[in-house]
Amino acid sequence: MNLLRMFSRQQSGAAARERLQVLLAHDRASTGDSELVTKLRDEILRAISKHMEVDADKVSVKLERGIPVSTLFVDVEIPHDAERKAA
């Protein structure tokens, strides 16, 4: 049982290195703007509101940090009748 665990377990040193590389890339870059996601969310909401009616609570913006790229997830819930109302 113990022997099995020993062989199946991943070496944690490599995980430590990968997590640090991602973290530090962002630590080094993010000394300026810590409010970035909040600002993006507000501006995206404003841009969409010009064309359709959306509930502010139904817009979610998430930033997932990665290397070599980070991904910005924008999730907007649009009600069925929103387009007609705005028009």
Added chain:
Amino acid sequence: MGKVIVVTSGKGGVGKTTSTAALGAALAQNGAKVVVVDFDVGLRNLDLVMGAERRVVYDLVNVIQGEAKLTQALIRDKRVETLFLLPASQTRDKDNLTPEGVEKVITALKNAFDWVICDSPAGIERGATLAMRHADVAIVVTNPEVSSVRDSDRIIGLLDSKTLKAENGETMEKHLLLTRYDSARAERGDMLKVDDVLEILSIPLLGIIPESMDVLRASNVGSPVTLADGRSAPAIAYFEAARRLNGEALPVVIPGDKRGLFGKIFGRRAA
């Protein structure tokens, strides 16, 4: 004119004080005139590690406030006669350290000693930034562990922006001292590798100090590990680091490394 070294790390408990004492004693044993300065005002410990806790009369804050002369506050080591300690204050707080006061003391020490080694407090506040402010060389003490590496990265950023050297457009000479290195854990793959840490922090390696009971034993008896048992593994590693500080190009051997003679001869070299 002596060289000013700051021993710093950001994170606490990684071995700044142990390393300050061990390197200071190692340099002094080779005949250099060395003073180790405790910047951890309020939480002094260098006196304890050096075994001079019962001989402290005046401290760094007394000198800065003009209550004592520098020569009155310096404590000469009983074992190595070219080694001196300037203790921190235990009762005052770090607000008593003024930039002007620190500058005056460091300038005076530089004129009298070959090496002025400043033991920084943990953190990134006043005590730590004043300890690094006048440094010519920085030793970044890091454990092969995620939180220590992250904090070291932050400290390297401060060394490159908040020091006199940085403000004058010069680059601070920085060295990595990897401490509490556990070769058994490294062999199992459960520790950050030396190369990983070097690649992430990208500063040259000054030495690797193995995790060892000898370090604890030395601090128990109030002796720098290089004086307590000069032939122990950590002491040898500190002696070699001291020689690299002096400019010698000694190769760094990873503790417990199973390379043969060939591998050791052609092993990594200190950058």
